[in-house]
Amino acid sequence: MAETTLTGTTVAEVMAELAELDDPRAREVNERHGDDHGVNLGKLRAIAKRLKTQQDLARQLWATDDTAARLLALLICRPKAFERNELDVMVRQARAPKVHNWLVNYVAKKNPHSEELRLAWSADPDPVVASAGWALTSERVTKKPGGLDLAGLLDIIEAEMKDAPDRLQWAMNECLAQIGIAHPEHRRRALDIGERLGVLRDYPTSPGCTSPYAPTWITEMVRRQHDR
Structure with a gap:
């Protein structure tokens, strides 16, 4: 059974939406920079705006190891809620340049650690x-x-x-x-x-x-x- 957040949105539903938005041409361009996803960042931000802040969902999306899902996770997470060791693990998992950049700028810089x-x-x-x-x-x-x-x-x-x-x-x-x-x-x-x-x-x-x-x-x- 899919894991459900407080708003009723499941990880499976979000992943399906991201899959529908995957554009092969965008993926080709992104892959030149080491980012293995094909989702337009404007559309990704629109999803984040709709979902609002959801720390549990963010953690679940990060755990998928999917680049687009991880970017979305960084947009809907609560930066101050991560423990030091948790961020240390995340930065070692963030090999795609865009994920690494967003993790540092959107989360680590705002974290108390x-x-x-x-x-x-x-x-x-x-x-x-x-x-x-x-x-x-x-x-x-x-x-x-x-x-x-x-x-x-x-x-x-x-x-x-x-x-x-x-x-x-x-x-x-x-x-x-x-x-x-x-x-x-x-x-x-x-x-x-x-x-x-x-x-x-x-x-x-x-x-x-x-x-x-x-x-x-x-x-x-x-x-x-x-x-x-």
Whole structure:
């Protein structure tokens, strides 16, 4: 018998709806980025809006190991309701980039255990898990920098970012940029590290978008701050 939530919606019903929305063309595009699902994100958000917050259903959807279901789970969950160990398991299960990104940004950043997780994940030998830790560090760099050793973070970035695996490199690069943008006293060194390492210098950037190459990113965002 299908497991039923308080609103009467079963996991089987949600999975059937997601299956109907699966578009082979969207799946093909998503798979190029490592995301194995074909559900339009706008339609996924519409389902989430209808279901509203349902922590039990979110946990059940996550347990299906289906990428679209996990994305929906992250939209209808209660971020503060997850235990530290539960999120640690989830981040190791979240191999699809979009699921990983949403888990970090929509849930881990809002969870009361975020600082403990930041410290543990940043030092993890798994580069995907470590990238989650660096994403949480970037959040602190911009919003709660008190107590952070920014010079020490720059030391690590300078020593390790060049040869880091893609997703960890991307997260370290974001941290480098955010230090340069938000902390003028470290800006010159952040720019220098970015220029010498050259990480993402040639990354293709769409018209109107800011390059992820740290020196360009820092310079552009600082310019916008001055133009306000």
